[in-house]
Amino acid sequence: MITLFDYELSSDCYQARLALAVLGLHYSRVDVEFYPGREHETEWFTELSPLQQLPVLRDEHTTLYDAQAILVYLAARHDATGTWLPRRDPVLVGEVTQWLGLSRALASSAGAARLHESLGHVTDVTAARARAHTLLRTLDEHLWFGEQEGRSWLCAADHPTIADLAVFPDVALSEEGGVSRIDYPAVRRWTDRVKRIDGFVPRSGLFPGGSAAAPWPR
């Protein structure tokens, strides 16, 4: 049985929920109140997650406390299709890992700006936003050229990977931190595509995506 120690409004937790959902895994949730309860700083939680990070995933005898580690583990362990983490393809493994890195960089920039705006966390918000824009610009360029090459996802595969799930939350929520996506049209199209992934679950703060195009009846 999988257990997720979860806080609804955390984008790292949302990465884990997305992965569990698209993999069709059943799991139980334990609410850890990040705000205002600061439950992640309690002794019992620190025991699970020494760095007091959310989310935490427990699967039988394994306990993991890092969002990207959780995605890698879930895909490696529970994805029968082998597409979410294409382990046999060294290029794709490299690409996935690179985007997981970008997702961390987004958490410390776009994510930090969001926490500053909504919960008043102390941060240099101007610097955080500037960094987020640099990352989004890079992402937009990558995705735009991807479209030119007929690619829809972050990695050079014809299907989404955990990289898309890891990068999506902080991108899709960036505007809550005052980071507009108006200048990143390819990123905006990609977020629409992510919302249409089979099994996608929304979260508070994200709008539903609507369905993909069907033939126009005449």
Add this chain to the structure above:
Amino acid sequence: MPTPPCTDPVVLNLWHPLSAVAETAAGQDHTTTLLEEQIGYAWSPDAGARAWRTGATQHQLPTLVRYGYIWTSLGTPPKDLFSIPEYDEPDRRNMNASTIGVHVSAPRAIENFLDMAHFPFVHTDVLGSEPHTEVVEYDVDVSAERDEVLATRCRMFQPKASASSSAGAEVEYVYRVPHPYCSILYKTSGDDPGRKDVIAVFLQPVDQEHVRAHLLLSVLDDAHEDKEIRNFQQSIFGQDKPILENQFPKRLPLDPRSETPIRADKSAVAYRRWLSGKGITYGVIPAGR
């Protein structure tokens, strides 16, 4: 271009919330922004609350502690705050669900709080669901005596009306706006249909286009932990937040011709007129500008 600091006498003379007492470490100095000014505040069980303008003078400000929050004013406030009699009922659980910053004016946030028609679309499968989208006729009154907007007989179908309900039901609401930046809603309690849960939003105007939204819960619920009840409200508020942040203009336009109301917006129409009548200029675009 920075917006000028508040010169609106109506708003300066109001009480404004600064922080939930439960989230204010006792005996320490804290700072926050109110009406574009930096305000210091402190609280302790013995000394109560204090607030001051930061800077050289440390000018002391009036304070109140009500409904679990520290309130202050930058002008000459009335003696007391509006009343929420239910708050003092002994079997209620009172708590701050969250204090969250939102990039919107206070009046836009109040209007959203008064609105039921968005439930099926914004709070899908929680406070509303398609196709149950109709907002039936309800009553709106502006009480001259109490100087507040009151909406009654408000009914809406809800698939999951609160943390303590799992089935769908028509829920009845009453909304009060006793303060330009504060609103209170009463909704049928899942535990005791004869009584009502109270949810209030107190908006701290950081500037004309930013607020800190303090969300007070005063509920009848024996089944859930505090954090479950808060979590439910936080996720509801998290759904409204991006709507509010995507409204344009961010200040509430009071000219009746700037937006298109329908019958379901009766309470919002009354609220806008009430603000106009008070001559409020902060956080709004006054008519005729």
Add this chain to the structure above:
Amino acid sequence: MTRTQPGLPGRAWHPVASSADVVLRHVFQGRLLGRELAVWRADDGYVNVWENRCLHRGVRLSIAVNDGRELKCQYHGWRYSNRTAECTYIPAHPADAPARTICNRTFPVVERHGLVWTTLEHDRPEDLPVLPERGSQLPLRAVTVAAPAADVVGALRSYDADDDLRLASESDLLLRFDGASGPGLTLLVQPSDATTCVVRGVLHGVDEADPDVSRLTLLRLHNRALNRLRARVESEVGPLEPGNDEPELELVPEELAELPPATRPGRSASLRVRVERKWSAGVDVAGFALAPLTGHLPVAQPGAHVDVHLPNGCVRQYSVVNAPGEDDRYVLGVKREPESRGGSACLHDTVREGDVLALSEPRNNFPLRRDAEHTLLVAGGIGVTPLLAMAQTLAHHGLDHELHYFAQTEDHLAFHDRLAALGDSVRRHCGLDVAATTARLREILAGHAPGRQVYLCGPGPMIEAAREIAAECGWPVEKVHFEYFQNGQEIDKDSSFEVDLARSCLTVQVPPGQTILEAVREAGVTMPSSCEQGACGTCIARVIEGEPVHQDVYLNEAEKASGEAIMTCVSRSASPRLVLDL
């Protein structure tokens, strides 16, 4: 209301997106001269450029759902139509047809050279620059630069992607480069606001067959050059306060600012359409596709009808069959009536493809609620037309429904293609006699439950029977909606009485032989009407005092008994005086 920025040249039309940006089922967020735009392509290919703001509560439409036919606002689910941006549905009031005047602000659109162009100014002629069209055109990746347009234009003069390019000309935020041996290039600066602009480039004369220079190589080459340019300009200009030039917002029309619904237009024929196609849609049924001579047609909501003004002087009402988002023409189905008074015969025998007809704007007196858990649509014969529009809408919204279609034979079923597209929700009932029809109606209507609604349209006797059966089955009258083709009753016009028009402060006499509608119009009061035989509901008036004699087939029994409203074209008075809210 548009402002041009000081120091900017006067070209009104600007590119705001590339065609490839505007993919299906997506809403592109754009910006021009400080104004945000929602740009979206409907499934039929049409690109819409709208103010990025729902006129109800100001929420950005770039976060709306593009369902291929309409935009659905995220806040309250209001739906806005492809092309005209008219509001087609307000979920908070499912029983009401939205006033035609609820319409978001649209801007003119031209899609050319791989770019989407618009102008914020009204009635400006298309002053699009003409780009060379030799060889194939290749739009570059647009690059946003945080600098005023003039600085960007200045920097672009020394654009250095390729030694092959020479600046040939410059005007109006446009720089044209000739390629000495390779493709030429046009660079356009889109002024987003006072401190931001977007550089859009189009390569022309790209030799697709050249294996040495691939498309991607060219795109990357120019993207690198534009990125270099952006970095240089931004560091020269330094950090700027974001453009704070909030555009002035246009006020909504007076009638939309108040809560009561807007008044409806009279029996006018403001639309001119051309018969684009006429075909046999079933036995004795002619299908007509009517396209506008210029501009766009107002949206016909499901259940709406138009008055068709015929060459022989007759005016007839026909329901519009269109599905949501099918906005480029009206589709009507006209049955040849054996006792035609000149309407259907004229349309069948005289009107041909290419003919021009005058139409009224569509009116919806038979609006479709979309808040039912299950909707029954029961059609007899050509009564299928409004119900077909409804069924297509319900299907598009994914709402549970059944369309029961009674006809003489299979061949009499009209609009086969549309019925087929609706699939299993269509139940065909052919060749039933009166008794069998009654029995079948009884089966269909037996399933009354809360959350269900029924819509009836067909010949008078069938509607009568269905309404009776529905009542027997326990359907409350407010859940049984119906529309008659015509009023089969004998209309008594013999009485005389007085009518007070409360709002106009007028009293008029209605003598025998004249209708209230005629008397009111004679007194100079404008009054909308359509069928003028008590069937369509357009000329409805509220009764303040008096005892009406209804004679119409629009109101249901409860509405008639309440005496609160009348159809001024046929209703009369039993009391000597009627007071109307007119």
